[in-house]
Amino acid sequence: MNNKNLYDYILGIADNSLILGQRLGELCGHGPSLETDIAGTNISLDLFGQVRSYFQYAAQVSGDENATEDTIAFMRIERAYKNVLLVEQPNTDFGYTIVRQFLFDAYHLLFLKELEKSTDATLAAIAKKSIKEVSYHWRFSSDWIRRLGDGTPESHERVQEAVTDLWMYTDELFHQTDADKAMIAEGVGVDTSKLKDSYYKMISDVLTEATLAIPEGNYFHKGGKQGIHSEHMGYILADMQYMQRTYPNMEW
Amino acid sequence: MNNKNLYDYILGIADNSLILGQRLGELCGHGPSLETDIAGTNISLDLFGQVRSYFQYAAQVSGDENATEDTIAFMRIERAYKNVLLVEQPNTDFGYTIVRQFLFDAYHLLFLKELEKSTDATLAAIAKKSIKEVSYHWRFSSDWIRRLGDGTPESHERVQEAVTDLWMYTDELFHQTDADKAMIAEGVGVDTSKLKDSYYKMISDVLTEATLAIPEGNYFHKGGKQGIHSEHMGYILADMQYMQRTYPNMEW
């Protein structure tokens, strides 16, 4: 592959949307209200739409004429998925689901606003289109953080617990792989280290407004970007890949 | 295949143990006490041991030289699994797990005692060996029915709910497929219709002793023996087949 770094870089972006979209898809029909069900499904739809654009591009870049958006989505082994640990965390309850979304959306929005300036025209175009969608995701998740944080004592406690538990996955969002660094050097990739302050300010502002405490933990987990996932990931893939693995080389 | 009916008949027996063993395996390390964990794992072990004997025999009978116990266990599509619906029901809580076990063990024990008389020497031998194990399973599950039924008001209520819910899967145990009928006619298979009264007496006696009500529902579900499973089955198989599907044709 000529563009191994670019290929890896695209997957590094898209796998986050893929796995988060998958997690949201699991909830479809099981939400606390029809409205949240619709919104969650909508976010999942947006994310998978983005994934399709990224993987179609990755398939081109791969130089492998058998590669398609679907082979990339469904036919990799677990160690080859590059999503951050945050997005694979389980749908423990609506609090965890929303906090996971919130912590990702803030990053995602900041990231896309920079990716829009990429020297890679395709990535810039995907970013431009996605920003509108992700702005809505961010509005939805941060509104719910406010509602749950400043709602009832129970909701406050539950969402605080989710914030505290998921906080340790935020730092990985800014971790740079070798492919990331190479792409930053080429002007294609986003230098996420420059987004970190804005990110923590952005989420801290909402948490404060929601009367929630900002966790003080200073230890963080990483590994997802190197393909070292949590034990949840295997089960996500077992379902997600089930059809492609069981009925290989077919069209659907 | 010369022995299609015999092959199907073996699978019809073994798939029950396979899927129930799989369900119990999911619980390993998550039981209410170390002692129940050990017992549950032990039952799972026994069941998988039986499965290996049955499938090794089925592989021979199949006439397919590529068939092995593992291709039979892991490489079929969902519609080709012949287990009853009872054994695929989820591990909702310890009450459901025990009731599922209890309702199956009683049948399993009666069935094996007849299978021991089969004109098929291999099946008779597997049955003979398994009876000892399954007698222990039955003792374990029926003891727990007594404890839970005649324990606390909460345990009584919970186990009663499980009995009521799972009752509708009992009749399928006695449903005879075409392969079953053909094998009964040949003296190989067990005429399960003759076991039905003993079965309901056996479980009703324990339920009564456990101060539990015998459900009055007279509608029953079936379909598993024809490969029409519940929606749970796909997820069981996604996990169970994961490795074989993802890494086909390898030795482990």
Next chain:
Amino acid sequence: MSEKEVKNLEEIFEARIARDEKIEPKDWMPEKYRKTHIRQISQHAHSEIVGMLPEGNWISRAPSLRRKVALLAKVQDEAGHGLYLYSACETLGISRNELYEQLHSGKAKYSSIFNYPTITWADMGAIGWLVDGAAIINQVPLCSTSYGPYARAMIRVCKEESFHQRQGFEIMLKLANGTPAQKDMAQDALNRWWWPSLMMLGPTDAESVHTEQSMKWKLKRKTNDELRQQFIDQTVPQADLLGLTIPDPDLKWNEETGHYDFGEIDWDEFWQVVKGHGPCNKERMNARVGAWERGTWVRDAAMAYAEKKEKRKEVSKAS
């Protein structure tokens, strides 16, 4: 109001319906009209949201990204249909919470078809093709029903349902033209969904209790048996196109009637499922009630937050 006045209002009301005028929420309406509409519209709304479950079951396992996106969009549409229909129902003076309460307690019904399990990917095709197909046949006439909010909701619903049906047929077509494994999967799904789809058009006219009144109020334009015949006549050529066999040995074209004759429907099964004894009645109710109960704290939080916000606004206005 005197009995006479009521009688007078009823006459005016029936005359309006006969002239194809729409009845709107603020208009006077007979109590029976209101009750019948609440029953039918809520049953329809419940069917949409329970109907999300069997299809939702395959979102995590859809075999391609394109299909996953389409399936998500479809299930989302169903949630949307639920939303319009609950809203239409609320115009009749009942709250959404009361309607949920009726669903969760088993007092309200939903379409029995959703009590069958979705066990292969082909079921996503069969549901779109057959179940949505039958639904459209039931629903198209409702686009011109007498109650305005229901008629308007149905126009939107029907448009989307047609799209879903085409999407389902397209899934079947791809399978039917695919590998032997895929073709088997398609045939198997047709085998399992055919008869329940026929039952979706309701009991035979002889057994149907609401037909006459419903006809008058334009809640029904044709009898169940007529609708069923229409569905069969429309679907058989589609099955031929797919190269699939409808699992009914008695099915054959009748030159004389210009319709297909078909075999006996197993009405025992139908009534068993209606009574709650279908393969998934319990799972479906557990899923709905479970989601509702697990969501209580979330809905409470949203309400508490809205109240706080309102109060703060008042305080800031006052100061």
Next chain:
Amino acid sequence: MSEKEVKNLEEIFEARIARDEKIEPKDWMPEKYRKTHIRQISQHAHSEIVGMLPEGNWISRAPSLRRKVALLAKVQDEAGHGLYLYSACETLGISRNELYEQLHSGKAKYSSIFNYPTITWADMGAIGWLVDGAAIINQVPLCSTSYGPYARAMIRVCKEESFHQRQGFEIMLKLANGTPAQKDMAQDALNRWWWPSLMMLGPTDAESVHTEQSMKWKLKRKTNDELRQQFIDQTVPQADLLGLTIPDPDLKWNEETGHYDFGEIDWDEFWQVVKGHGPCNKERMNARVGAWERGTWVRDAAMAYAEKKEKRKEVSKAS
């Protein structure tokens, strides 16, 4: 007892240990001996039951029936070890419930190695080969420790652990001789488990707080660093046999010392995991506490039933 009497008893006690006599539950023992043993035995017991989780994670996905059966049997053995060890610990006058309470509250520790995730099938091989390998090195000397019940439990544990280690090595061997995908999987597992396995032998001697006293009581026969060197010396040739590369560029045979030299261990990581910040500390505790809490009603029922049965027996005796 006077101070002098206690002193006298202590002298007799230490002399017995020096003579390699076993201390039994009913024997007098210094309070510190009792406390140290409760801490170590329970930590060991907790490690067995928490250790069921990372391996239990692969039971449902084992790639063959033979491997599934072996894995089930292994995890069952670990539960069994937990059982003997809790029993041994109970002889020191503490109940199993108190021990669980200490685990669940985070007061008692368990082996940090179990806070790493098992993410591929090869991890089942690596755990058996490396983790059980390191455990045996830790544990074999305990078969002749001074406290009788602990020593006897360890004899049984060690026998089974050796079997587990061979089983793990056999999994690795099969992978290492398998397809490229399998070999990659094996190498990847070695890469991830190597350093945590070295850490299992405990902090460097300089940092180790319990060594001296433990040596005297035969809870320890060698220092952590000696044990670690033994583990490395034993494991390197096994890795060579597998054709796998140990992920340590500084690893090389030292002719002079007759041992392998090895690279710097990341002790920061070790202490982070000990402090509760490993990749799975939270998951492991949630799993244990969750199982315990979900099981309360079951344990209560068993107790209530046993009491009823007892009472009935008394009544029938009395009558």
